[in-house]
Amino acid sequence: MWQHNQSIELSDNVLLDQKLDYLHMNPVVSGFVSEPEHWNWSSALDNSGSKGLLDVNMIE
Template sequence: MSQKLEYIHYNPVKAGFVDKAEHWRCSSARNYLGIDGIIPVTLFDG
């Protein structure tokens, strides 16, 4: 599952839209780094 999350989080980076995954406003990558996102998420830890 973590591999899938990493793939999803880094798509905007690979596409050249942002330099870091957490800079993509709609990404849950922000939540995993302790930054508030636009919606609350339940974090996956396994």
């Protein structure tokens, strides 16, 4: 079943961090890795101080 998504404005850092945490935890919850930083295609690597496979540009 297809779910319709609605856009939301990430108006502050708290909301942005909440959504990033959700995205980073998806491979963990699915059982692919034990830690978000172990997923090679995740920006969780960059957030932990390492360098992931993708370029991440944080907007300040």
